[in-house]
Structures are given as structure tokens and as C-alpha cells.
Amino acid sequence: MVDRAPYASDPALSRGRLFDTGASPTRSEFQRDRDRIIHSTAFRRLQYKTQVFLHHEGQHYRTRLTHTLEVSQMARSIARALRLDEDLAEAVALAHDLGHTPFGHAGERVLHEKMAEWGGFDHNMQAIRVVTRLENRYAEHDGLNLSWEALEGILKHNGPLLDADDRPVGRYLKEGLPAGIDEIPASEDLQLATFASLEAQCAAIADDIAYNAHDIDDALRAGLLSIRELADVPLVGPIVQRVLARWPDIEPNRQAHEVQRGLITMMIEDVIAESTLAIRAANPQSADDVRHAGATLIRFSPPVAAAEEALKRFMFERVYRSEAVMEPVRRSQIVVSELFDHYLAHADMPGRWGESARAAPWVGTKARLVADFIAGMTDPYALEQHARLFDAPAQLG
Structure with a gap:
């Protein structure tokens, strides 16, 4: 019997799919979502799409596919520790980057500018287009026919798109909601003003953890940073100092790996501890209670959140905006x-x-x-x- 928390998403209580597929004797509804995503054409293409370093620059750097697999593993780990549905967390993680263009965010910026007259381009909305319209493998319908919960997670894993007064929030405050948001084929309304499930929130924070850790690793491989340059950087600095103190003479690539695994472990353990407290304080009794909790419940502790933002600023200045x-x-x-x-x-x-x-x-x-x-x-x-x-x-x- 599955040891699932009462506020976890329950595949037996799914709001269903747009097209009925009947029950599976061996897989839950969220397992089927995961499998459909893995077998999609868009998922395979992630192997040859840029993460940070362009595909041609070397085969040892992360691509969108390897990043996605790392996010999936971390999302499952967090979901398991919090007694959530691991399969839904994995499905959202596997699908979260399906809408990315070639050449990473560079390609997205160009398409957004080119499409400005017709609603712009948003990679998150594009992932929804992929799984609901553009994949054309099935005989009876376009798209992957994912469950309502998977679609909701892909669309809202970073939070609601509207506030309680139906006004755009966050990244959509300035330009409005992306084109096509009101035309998503789903079994029910996706509730743009509510939060997504805890499983989708696990995928979102796993995305942050993964790129914080692997972008450092790739930058070290590319020679844009050295281990010692990271010794005073927020979040990662204390880990670097411990690694250099314990293994001062081992090869740099081994030092880098120890830093990366230490950073991932620290962030995941912080998320689990802080999220446990947040869930306890909110006291949700169902997955719908989570949607109406008024805040993200899967999160970093305040000190780690502040240090993580500082690390992002450092990486932006030294890596993402470097001439290389x-x-x-x-x-x-x-x-x-x-x-x-x-x-x-x-x-x-x-x-x-x-x-x-x-x-x-x-x-x-x-x-x-x-x-x-x-x-x-x-x-x-x-x-x-x-x-x-x-x-x-x-x-x-």
C-alpha cells in the first residue's frame, strides 16, 4: 500500500484526461503521464538542445535532456521524503522544458520578439502546446492526452498566473498572459489563480537546485571559474572551503564533483526540512487545500533562499553574461x-x-x-x- 500523505495528489482521484483511455491494470494515471512524456518526440529532442553551453561546444556539458533527468531525480527524492506522489512529480519534471527552443533562452528571446505582434512566445506555454497539440503520435487525438494534474503542474509549477482578482502576476504582470492560455484543451478549468500541487512544486524547486549545481560544474569544466574563486560565494562557498580543507591535493575535477554533490545534498535537505514545517503550519488536508494555501509550500528556508539568490547573481555576472x-x-x-x-x-x-x-x-x-x-x-x-x-x-x- 502506498504511504501517501493526505495532501498528496492521488492518481485514483485524478480529474481525468480530455480523452478517456480506460483504466490500466499495471500503471497509475500519473505513471501513464510520465511514460507518455518519455516516449514523446519532443522529449528525445532535448538531447540536442542547449542548456547553457551550446551543443557544439562539447559532449560533457549538460543539455536540456541531461538537465531534465537531473531535475526528475531530485523531484522524486523530495516528493518521496514528503510522502507525495513521486510519479506526478517526475512527470512534471520531465515535461517542464519541452517548450524550450534551440540555443536555450537565446532562441526564446528571439521568438518572443518576433511574435510580439501576435502574443509573444513563452517556453512554459509552449510546453503546454507541445503536450496538448503539437505531438501527433496517437490515432484518436493530437497531443499526449495527459491528466489534468500533469497539465496543471506543467503550467503552474512556478506558481499561479493570476491573483485573486484575476490580474496577471509575476513574469506576466508587465506583458499579460501568454497567447493561447484560454484555449488549453483540458478535462476541467486549470484554475490559473491557484497554486499547483505539491508534486509540481517539487519539480519547480528541483529545477532551481539542478541548474545551480550543474551550471557551476559546467562553468568549472569550461574554465570560466576556478574552485578557489567560489570559496567566498554565498551558498556554495562554505562547501568549497570544506572540500579544499579535506582534499587539498586531489584533481580539480574530483574537487568539483565533491562541491556539486555537497551543494545538491545541502539544498535538498534544506527544502525537505523547511517544506515539512511549511506544510505543518498550513495544515492542508487535501491536494485542493494545497492549491488554496496562499503560498508555495515547497521552498528553501529564508537563509538558504537569500544565499541562493546571491549565487544566481554571481553566476549571471561571471558565467551567463561572460563573453565566452x-x-x-x-x-x-x-x-x-x-x-x-x-x-x-x-x-x-x-x-x-x-x-x-x-x-x-x-x-x-x-x-x-x-x-x-x-x-x-x-x-x-x-x-x-x-x-x-x-x-x-x-x-x-
């Missing part, structure tokens, strides 16, 4: 920009993409098809198509 990262990023933005302009003008995308674009009744519809097509590209495929169309390979490095 930004030079290929700028070139990749040119690739995405020129691809978009060409396809919007000529609609000569292959197969169903070109057919749909040429038949589009409105330029906004055509533009969205172009954005969907480009967003689904891997880094190598985008470079290949750019070289074919412009007779000049794009040199990113």
Missing part, C-alpha cells in the same frame, strides 16, 4: 531570427508544417506555426536548415 557564453549566443540569435523571417515570408517548411502555413487564413496563425516549427528544432537541425537556406554555415564557435 555570449559570443556564440549572439550568433545563434541571428540563426533563429533569419530562420523565422524566411519561413514567415516563404512558408516552405517541410511536410505538414509548410502545408498548414500556406493555408493559414491569417498572418498571426502563420507566424505561430513558424514559431512552433522553430521551437521544436534541435540546435544541429537549426544550423543545418540555416546553412541550406542561406548557403553559408553559421559559425557559433
